[in-house]
Amino acid sequence: MKDYRQQFWLGARDLLPLISGAAPFGMIVGATGVSLGMSPEMVMGMTALFFAGSAQLAAYALIQDNAPLIIILATAMVINLRFAIYSATFAPLLGPLPKRYRFTLAYMLSDQTYGLCSMPAQMQKTAAERVWYLAGVTLTLYLTWMISVIFGIALGAGIPPSWSLEFTIPLAFLAMLVTTITSRLLLMVAVISGSCAVLFQLLPFNTGFIAAVAAGVGGGVLLPGLLKMRRASHE
């Protein structure tokens, strides 16, 4: 038991450096929600229900544009699709747990949890040690996130609109975009999707957004094959 508790605190400690990224993001999420005119209770409820910062920022942007609820829901789901990858990664570890632990840890699954708990060093531990480590990372991040959103809400009400705080949303997405582009193919996907989003932005009900994402992914699927064919015909 003592060893497991040690793993829990080890996980909590390993998360600490990542707080410098998560806490300010949480504050942006809290402050932006208030700046859009939502009540603090509502922003907190939204934060607790989502526990997903990028989906929450996207939902803000679409709520601001008066997009239909179904589009907002679909967009948030698509953004959160990456959690399915994390779910598959941790399925062997969390699947056998009793329901209450399985559901709780699944609800709190995050990018940071994925990053820390899929490190090569973790693979040498026993399953029980890994679960306790994961719980330490996950719970610490959850608390940090909630507290930083509360701070953001407290600050947000005092920030004048002329500061254009809402521009932090596209900037945050841009920063995330830069870090997701790890290959030339992904860069092309982003360029296609971004240009289509500009071209289609006047389409009704945010269908332009979905069309742009589809065009980007379609391009990403088709381009490698097309380029290979062209190279083959040059030879």
Next chain:
Amino acid sequence: MSDTLQLWLLFFAVGLGTFLIRLSFIQLHGSAEALIARSKHILVLLPPAILAALCIPAIIFTRPLTQYQVDYFQLAAALVAILIAKFSRSVFWPVMGGMLCLWLLRFISG
């Protein structure tokens, strides 16, 4: 139906959907590994496509988007954010740098 109630319904729907996505493979443990392996190449294309579609129009044009007013200060701020994001893994510093650039440009131009 009031706006607030609609938003709460939306939040609950997103919360439930997100939880189900997170739970999906953990719950199906043992029966779906092959499917995720096959769709992995599409799943990696989604993040850049989604993020680009979300941020590029909002960066180039000022709101309301219907006016197609290109905002050069926002473009400059975005360039600063891209440069910082190349060196920093966190989301915080690119956003901070971009905002400082935007505020500085607006302050100078009055």
